[in-house]
Amino acid sequence: MAPRRKTVLLALLLLLFPLALAPGTPATAAPAITALRFADIPSGGVTLKATVVMPAARGSYPAAIMPSSWGLNDLEYVAQAQAFAARGYVVVSYTPRGWWLSGGEIDTAGPQDLADLSTVIDWALANTDADPARIGAAGVSYGAGISLLGAGTDPRIRAVGVLSGWTDLAYSLYGDETRHRQAADLLGIAATLLGHPGAELTDKLADFAANRDVDQVVTWASTRSAATHLDQINANAPAVLIANAWGDSFFPPNQLTGFFDRLTGPKRLELRPGDHAIAELTGLAGLPNDVWTSLARWFDQYLAGRDTGIGAEPAVRITPWNAPAEQYPTWAALSTATTRYGLGGIRTLDGTGLLGGAATTGWSKALPTDRDTVANGGLVLLTNGAAAFTGRRPWIWLPAVDRTRAGVWAAERPTSVTRLRGIPRLHVNLSGTDATGTVVAYLYDLDLAGKASLITHAPAGWHTTSGGARTLDLGLGATAYDLPAGHSLTLVLDTTDPLYYDDNAPNRSITVTGGSYLDVPLR
Structure with missing residues (x-):
């Protein structure tokens, strides 16, 4: 059999295999x-x-x-x-x-x-x-x-x-x-x-x-x-x-x-x-x-x-x-308003900060540069691909996020549905950075049992000639998501995600400081 024909038959089998598994549909007349x-x-x-x-x-x-x-x-x-x-x-x-x-x-x-x-x-x-x-x-x-x-x-x-x-x-x-x-x-x-x-x-x-x-x-x-x-x-x-x-x-x-x-x-x-x-x-x-x-x-x-x-x-x-x-x-036209959620200081009891209200100052949160957490964007193709068929977003149990490796900020729980529409934007102030580095931001839907479903995420990096303090303005992935009443909009920041290369030096830290905030487009 000619190579072209073998290739054709193989491709046809691969393409038509799902049809063999699909339920039959009535034949309909169509032009020849x-x-x-x-x-x-x-x-x-x-x-x-x-x-x-x-x-x-x-x-x-x-x-x-x-x-x-x-x-x-x-x-x-x-x-x-x-x-x-x-x-x-x-x-x-x-x-x-x-x-x-x-x-x-x-x-x-x-x-x-x-x-x-x-x-x-x-x-x-x-x-x-x-x-x-x-x-x-x-x-x-x-x-x-x-x-x-x-x-x-x-x-x-x-x-x-x-x-x-x-x-x-x-x-x-x-x-x-x-x-x-x-x-x-x-x-x-x-x-x-x-x-x-x-x-x-x-x-x-x-x-x-x-x-x-x-x-x-x-x-x-x-x-x-x-x-x-x-x-x-x-x-x-x-x-x-x-x-x-x-x-x-x-x-x-x-x-x-x-x-x-x-x-x-x-x-x-x-x-x-x-x-x-x-x-x-x-x-x-x-x-x-x-x-x-x-x-x-x-x-x-x-x-x-x-x-x-x-x-x-x-x-x-x-x-x-x-x-x-x-x-x-x-x-x-997707969004009719933008709500600013300020990042507040970290509570000693649970290692979580408040997300909401005016951005406050006088606090800081250190993130190690080479320590991952359970917060991540998943696997290319598979994670979000599965969500398209199941209707369920990938999730983590938020208490399992190691607070010594990540910053976590949770908003008050609203009494009605919050409709996110558009591109959330994070403004984060950093200190103690190297000339190059990476942080990754994750926005979650947190229920009362601690289950956090991923709404959107994005990495942000910098490549400069010197270290020190800097500000990052990051657009998270565009999204449309209804946050249910009683659920908390929750932000996690860490420095490593398998989806991306990071540009962090090992055994270092990046410090998030006051004045940081998250702008969320709502409808």
């Missing part, structure tokens, strides 16, 4: 579509492997171009390609260069990848019934990033679906001056096992791990970021749908909100519970899925000429971690 066919698309001296499916009847149809995710191939979208073809689309999904059986080396959404996307569009126009005036690009993760960047370089792309994608790759790697360890490690492992990373990517990942040549890695990542090319995207004015998860550990959603605000064409932002690419997962297996339904409505509206109503709906749709979906006209 062509059988899935494979294509080799020459581009820039390499051959890209692709699959094609479209309506069986000849005509002129909108096209959906779908680059595959990091580590996957063109068969990733088999179920959705068939669904879109049944809606009247030509669908060409392809494996970007350097992955699986496509030629060349991984370009990480660089100029070669963007040229390839345009070449795939050329090929679709020459070899299918695709309408040149109705071209869309969409994908999950890597495919999302390539699609959005491609909308800035190729004006033929009139609609984009950015599913679990990034807008600022440098932020994804170095957000708040802290290297995101587990996410980068997994990207490197996938590239080594399933692709051809080449010298450029290998060198950049090695530099990232070794914390060297940071400026060069940031420059490399920034050129591969839609935020850097926003003017070109706005000039082309595609209709952009961005869908992501609150707990995305690869591409944290804080990077999306400002970018979304600055988009000037038709746009929509959707945020749901989960982690990277988890919300789209069941749709890839052909099961009903909100994200893919939104993408179909979006493409129907802006490519197929069908009024689905999505263009008239509020531009922001969120599903909180523990509440029904909500819609808002803008990102800023």
Whole structure:
């Protein structure tokens, strides 16, 4: 059996396995579509492997171009390609260069990848019934990033679906001056096992791990970021749908909100519970899925000429971690007020400080630099991914947080539900710091039994030429969460988390001092 066919069969089995476990659904009539066919698309001296499916009847149809995710191939979208073809689309999904059986080396959404996307569009126009005036690009993760960047370089792309994608790759790697360890490690492992990373990517990942040549890695990542090319995207004015998860550990959603605000064409932002690419997962297996339904409505509206109503709906749709979906006209409209919770002095009895009221002075709390606690952000993909299916946030028993290793501040228990909506922001004063260092902040929902469910968290680092006193202003991960009546909003600060590299010297300490506070956006 030919290698291509073996690869195809293996991928099909992996993709269709969930369908074998799913309950059966009644068959429904759908327009006839062509059988899935494979294509080799020459581009820039390499051959890209692709699959094609479209309506069986000849005509002129909108096209959906779908680059595959990091580590996957063109068969990733088999179920959705068939669904879109049944809606009247030509669908060409392809494996970007350097992955699986496509030629060349991984370009990480660089100029070669963007040229390839345009070449795939050329090929679709020459070899299918695709309408040149109705071209869309969409994908999950890597495919999302390539699609959005491609909308800035190729004006033929009139609609984009950015599913679990990034807008600022440098932020994804170095957000708040802290290297995101587990996410980068997994990207490197996938590239080594399933692709051809080449010298450029290998060198950049090695530099990232070794914390060297940071400026060069940031420059490399920034050129591969839609935020850097926003003017070109706005000039082309595609209709952009961005869908992501609150707990995305690869591409944290804080990077999306400002970018979304600055988009000037038709746009929509959707945020749901989960982690990277988890919300789209069941749709890839052909099961009903909100994200893919939104993408179909979006493409129907802006490519197929069908009024689905999505263009008239509020531009922001969120599903909180523990509440029904909500819609808002803008990102800023999520919150109607901000409450400041001052950090107070630590009580001797239980080692906990008060969170609330005016920020007080005259106190301090020392944190050792190389001692972890049970407070953590969990495991990349797994922790927040499981929460998307179970509806339960990861939790710890708060009394188990070692107060000699962490600072803990708990708010008074409100008598009504507190609705957190947006990005909590921590202002923390530090003393006795080294020239470089890291702290990690966790915001919890604490019940009466001591169970603390994680609402959001974020690390913050600094890299300076001298130590001493300093102030950090940190945006925690964007969130939407209803704190139940009688529960306490609780902040934990420590210096180590397995999700991230820290830049703390061993056997040292960092001291949190008075005047620190937490601003929480509420509705």
